[in-house]
Amino acid sequence: MVNxxxxxxxxxxxxxxxxxxxxxxxxxxxxIATQFQQLTxxxxxxxxxxxxxVKANSNLSVLRSIAELGASFDIVSGGELQRVVSSxxxxxxxxxxxxxxxxxxxxxxxxxxxxxxxxxxxxELTRLGVRAALFDRVAPVAVRVNPDVDAxxxxxxxxxxxxxxxxxxxxxxLALYMTAQTHPNLRxxxxxxxxxxxxxxxxxxxxxxxxxxxxxxxxxxxxxxVAHVDVGGGLGVAxxxxxxxxxxxxGAMLRSKMAGRSQTIVIEPGRxxxxxxxxLLTRVEYLKPAKAPGCKSFxxxxxxxxxLLRPSLxxxxxxxxRVIEASNDAAACVWDIVGPVCExxxxxxxxxxxxxxxxxxxxxRSAGAYGMVQSSNYNSRGRAAEVLVDDEGFRVVRSxxxxxxxxxxxxxxxxx
Ligand code: LLP
Numbered sequence: 001m002v003n004x005x006x007x008x009x010x011x012x013x014x015x016x017x018x019x020x021x022x023x024x025x026x027x028x029x030x031x032i033a034t035q036f037q038q039l040t041x042x043x044x045x046x047x048x049x050x051x052x053x054v055k056a057n058s059n060l061s062v063l064r065s066i067a068e069l070g071a072s073f074d075i076v077s078g079g080e081l082q083r084v085v086s087s088x089x090x091x092x093x094x095x096x097x098x099x100x101x102x103x104x105x106x107x108x109x110x111x112x113x114x115x116x117x118x119x120x121x122x123x124e125l126t127r128l129g130v131r132a133a134l135f136d137r138v139a140p141v142a143v144r145v146n147p148d149v150d151a152x153x154x155x156x157x158x159x160x161x162x163x164x165x166x167x168x169x170x171x172x173x174l175a176l177y178m179t180a181q182t183h184p185n186l187r188x189x190x191x192x193x194x195x196x197x198x199x200x201x202x203x204x205x206x207x208x209x210x211x212x213x214x215x216x217x218x219x220x221x222x223x224x225x226v227a228h229v230d231v232g233g234g235l236g237v238a239x240x241x242x243x244x245x246x247x248x249x250x251g252a253m254l255r256s257k258m259a260g261r262s263q264t265i266v267i268e269p270g271r272x273x274x275x276x277x278x279x280l281l282t283r284v285e286y287l288k289p290a291k292a293p294g295c296k297s298f299x300x301x302x303x304x305x306x307x308l309l310r311p312s313l314x315x316x317x318x319x320x321x322r323v324i325e326a327s328n329d330a331a332a333c334v335w336d337i338v339g340p341v342c343e344x345x346x347x348x349x350x351x352x353x354x355x356x357x358x359x360x361x362x363x364x365r366s367a368g369a370y371g372m373v374q375s376s377n378y379n380s381r382g383r384a385a386e387v388l389v390d391d392e393g394f395r396v397v398r399s400x401x402x403x404x405x406x407x408x409x410x411x412x413x414x415x416x
Contacts, residue, residue, distance in 0.1 A: 004325040006363055008389040013281055013323045016394055017361050020385050022283040023303035024400075025372050027057070029065045029390040031277035032368075036069045039235075039272065042251035046258060048265040051095050053233045054080040056270030056369040057278070061388045061397035063087035066273065072115070074233070074268035078105035081112065091115075095230060095266060097144065097194065099166055106131050110139060118144045118192045118230065120167055125176055125186070132185035141180050142190035142230055143173045147211035151196030151204045151234065154314050158196040167193065170211055174218060181224050188224055190266065191215050194232025197271060200245050205231065206253050213257060226263060233268035237275045239366050240317045247272075271369040278368020280308055280384070281323070282348075284360045285340070289333070297335050299356050304339025305346040306378040308364060308371050312345045320349045323361035331355045337362070341379050372398075377406050 005012045008026050016026055039050065051074040052066045058080060063073070067089035075081050076098035085091055091112040099120045101109075106128055109117065119125045119141050132139040146167030151158045159166045168176060173191075180186040195208045212229055219226060231254070238244040254265055282303035290297045310316035320337050332355040337348040348364055375383050382401030387394050 001325060006321065006323045008279070008394070009391065011389050011394045013363060014361060016387055017281055017283065017323070020387055020396055021400060022281050022361070023301075023307050023384040024281045025278055025367065025384055025386045026281055026394075027059070027062060027274070027278040027368055027386070027388050027397075029277075029388055032062070032065060032273055033069055035273045035277065036066070036071065039247055039269065042247040043254065043265075043267075044251070046251065046255050046265055047263075048254075048267065049093065049228075051093070051230075051266055051268050052273055053268045053270030054083060055373060057274045057371070058083050058373055059386050059388075059397055060087045061386075061395075062274065063089060065388070065390075071273075074270075075114075078102070078108045081105075081109060081114065085112065095142075095192070095268065097192075097268070103127065103131060107135070110135050110137050113137075116140045116142050116189050116192075116228070116230075118142050119176065119180075120144050122168075122172075122176060122179075125179060129179075129183045129186050136185075138185055138187050140187050140189035142188075142192040142226070142228070143168055143176045143180075144192045144194065145170050145173050145212060145215060147193050147195060147208040149195055149204050149207045149211070151199045152201065153196045153198050153234075153236075156314055159194055170215060173215055174222070177219055177224055178222070181222075188219075188226060190226050190228035190230055190263070191219075192230035192232065192266075194268060195234060197234050198236045199234040200236040200242060202246065202249050202253050205234070205250060206257070208232075209254070209257050213261075216261075216263065228264040228266050229258075230266035230268065233270050233272070235269045235272035237271055237366070237369075239275075240319070245272075273369075275366050275369035278366075278371060280364040280367040280371060282362050282364060284356055284358055284362065287335075287356060287358055297333055299335040299337050299354075300340060301337055301348065301362060302340070303348060303364065303384070304341040304379075304381065305343065306341060306376045306381050307339070307384050308348060308367055309374045309376075310370060311348055312343075313374075318349060318367060319365035320352050320354065321363050321365065322354060322356075323363055326355035329355055341381070377401075380406060382406060
């Protein structure tokens with residue numbers, strides 16, 4: 001707050017709302033850099049590479065600023081690979097994760113010589129071998145192992161349990177490595193896992209790494225050496241009053257387990273770098289105060305579940321704050337902050353005590369990760385604008401979608 005007005009860096013959010021309108025995502029490049037530097041400090045002394053998980057926030061400008069910090073990328077689709085390349089980054093240290101890579105995506109990644117294919121099934125390995133042979137390439141591979149550890153996170157974002165669709169059971173991994181080792185167009189590069197997202201304690205990471213290192217040793221015994229150990233992403237952040245993952249302890253755990261080993265650690269953080277570096281700026285359209293005891297009071301804002309799906313999908317909690325300090329806090333009431341979409345599940349936040357008037361600007365915090373990327377055109381709503389703030393000011397890094405942008409690919413398709 002500067003003189004009662006919330007700022008992103010040196011820029012007031014009121015100035016951004018005036019220039020760009022609402023709803024708008026606002027990201028802070030310096031805040032992303034601070035997170036990156038913190039992680040780099042916490043991993044000091046560890047031979048490592050940070051591959052930012054593009055899925056968390058794939059805006060080209062965000063990717064560019066992360067590449068400039070020295071990170072590489074973790075991708076899960078041809079679209080994300082194209083974004084990495086279009087942002088000006090080098091695809092050759094990218095890791096390509098994902099349980100359903102299409103032939104087209106594999107071909108594209110082979111052509112661009114991505115750094116590693118994290119293979120998730122026997123069929124995928126077979127397909128990769130065939131395509132690499134066709135193009136006379138040698139594809140670097142890691143098998144993504146499912147270590148069957150409980151990440152103790154929301155079931156939708158837990159990925160490392162045996163009932164999840166991801167990865168290969170540790171017991172089957174060896175056979176895949178044997179195939180890869182003998183295939184002329186495949187080259188064993190690493191081992192990989194990713195156990196889930198928004199993980200707040202070290203233990204699941206530590207258990208998963210133990211599993212990976214057992215595999216490294218088994219491979220070693222068979223004469224198969226690996227150059228890197230990819231421990232995935234999942235580093236949890238604070239949204240409300242939870243304690244974020246202790247990244248210093250995380251770094252210490254990795255250092256101690258990797259002591260005496262030659263492999264590079266690859267980590268794939270998404271949320272950690274961007275979640276708290278972004279917010280969603282929205283305006284109160286209408287207030288519908290409760291008319292009778294037991295009724296709810298609704299503040300209808302111009303952002304909705306199509307803009308920020310996390311509350312509706314995962315019951316996720318995001319702080320909602322006034323952009324301009326209230327002149328009279330005593331007038332605060334309890335509001336449900338809801339959007340205009342025609343679903344009762346369309347809400348941003350439940351039961352927040354705020355002093356509100358129609359027209360007020362609100363900031364929905366911690367929206368830099370899995371916000372814009374999960375947006376949709378539901379109710380034919382255009383996607384929000386995106387703004388990046390840096391030391392020099394702010395710039396629009398994605399224009400607000402208009403209805404023509406939405407209809408451009410459609411035809412009525414009348415027969416002649
Ligand atoms: N690597 C792989 C293979 C992943 O699947 C993911 C996330 C990451 C890295 C990055 O995880 P992070 O560091 O961001 O936790 N939409 C959900 C999160 C889904 C995460 C999916 N995979 C949410 O809004 O919470």
